[in-house]
Amino acid sequence: MRQTILAVLSLSTIAALLTGCGGDMVLLNSKGPVAQGQSDLMMTAIYLMLLVVIPSILMALWFGWKYRSSNKDADYKPTWAHSTAIEIVVWGVPVIIIGILAWLTWWGSHKYDPYRPIDSDKAPLTVQVIAEQFKWIFIYPEQEIATVNEIRFPEKTPVNLRLTSNFTMNSFFIPALSGQIYTMAGMQTHLHLLADETSPAEGYRGFSSNYSGYGFSQMRFRAHSVTEAQFADWVAAVKAGNGTSINPEAIQKGILDQAEFATLRDGNRSHHQIEVLIAKATTPEEKAAAEAMKPYPTKPHPVTYYSSVEKGLFESVINKYMSNYHGADHSATAGAHGAAANAHAAVEPASSAVGE
Structure with missing residues (x-):
């Protein structure tokens, strides 16, 4: 009996810890x-x-207690059925x-x-979100700036998020402010949120709640709810190329265009996979292709600010996967993807031995 009680108490304690009791x-x-x-x-x-x-x-x-064998006063009805x-x-x-x-x-x-707008007297702030490998990119089309792994918005102001993915399906989640919503390549999903108050200095936690590969655990970002004046100052600082005055740990860059956007793709394989691909390469071409691969990140991409953003960048990410339906000409993009596919095919025989 004592062992049973201890086991129950131990399991209860573990369950309490796993569910976050006493924590966040x-x-x-x-x-x-x-x-x-x-x-x-x-x-x-x-x-x-x-x-x-x-x-x-x-x-x-x-x-169990009433009808125990030692209780002679309990009713005994062997023919009871209904x-x-x-x-x-x-x-x-x-x-x-x-x-x-x-x-x-x-x-x-x-x-x-998630698609239902929030009723408010204030005009909503629109933010476009792209799930990249393995980071989150936020584009402010009205302010004409962009960020990586950080989103800021005024308190008590509705935020209309438009989300898509530039690789596999992912899940956008800020637990303190809203439910999760999936992001998928070639599609646009919507999410509306609003913060009742300003956030702590470190902001609210945001992350991907859908496993998407070796770098999945690094898809973390911070959501900052600030006053309207603070938001205006932050936008002005980023546009002026001085975003680090607001967040000294951030990196300030210029324009986020197609060329810069392409550099944000992280890695091709894990360290272990690349080592195996190199070891199992049977031709110089396969070995060179494997050695040229970049490993997945082992920590989140640093917060990055862009003072301007190429118009239509968010839509171009969607159209890249849906050109047949949208009637757009993406021959240049298709050619780039074809070259990447050929490079991938060169190491595919070795890759299959690793196990994706």
């Missing part, structure tokens, strides 16, 4: 109306389900709870639809 329980400490609404919806569903779970546990313990009252309770209560949960799910799905 960000999902229960939301800083915006969307995240707060989703948190309330989640807790309401949990409380409703506990109406069945807790009584079931208590009755299981009580029945009770209408019990059937009504056992089936009726769960059906009612499931009905309420179904309504809450329907209501919440519409209320907190």
Whole structure:
């Protein structure tokens, strides 16, 4: 019995640590109306389900105690088979709870639809988001600036995010402010969020919640909610090429155009994969192609500011994968991708031995 109690307490402690008790329980400490609404919806569903779970546990313990072999006063009914009252309770209560949960799910799905704009007296701020390998790129089309691994916006102002991916499917997530939304190549998804207050100096955590390769763990960024005056000062500083005056740890650059955008693609394989490819290369061409590969990053890309951005860059990323549907001419891009595909094909036989 003692060992059983210790095992239960140990498992409970581990579960508490894994769920964040005593730490950053960000999902229960939301800083915006969307995240707060989703948190309330989640807790309401949990409380409703506990109406069945807790009584079931208590009755299981009580029945075991009452009808134990040493209790000679318990009723003994070997021919008992049915009770209408019990059937009504056992089936009726769960059906009612499931009905309420179904309504809450329907209501919440519409209320907190990622595509639904947030009602506000203030004009929304539009930010275009590109999931790159392995980093997040934020473009401010109205301010004509761009950033890498950092997003800033005024407090109490709706932020309309337009998201896509320049490689595999990913998932954009700022737990303190909103739910997650997928980013996919050739497609545009939407997400709306709003911060009720300014963020701490380190900002809110943002990351990818969808595994996308060896560099997945490095896809982290910071979301800063600031005052309107601070946001205006930050935009002016970045446009003037002096963004490091706001964030000394950032890197300030000039224009984010197609050439600069191409340099933001990180790596071809992990260190281990490249070593194996080199070791298993059977021709000088295969070995040279493997040696030319860059390894995936082992830490997040530093925060980078761009004082200007090429117009239509976000749309060009979408069109690159959807040219047949959009009717655009991407022959130059296709040629570049063809060359990359040929280089990849040169090391494919060795790569297959590694196991992607």
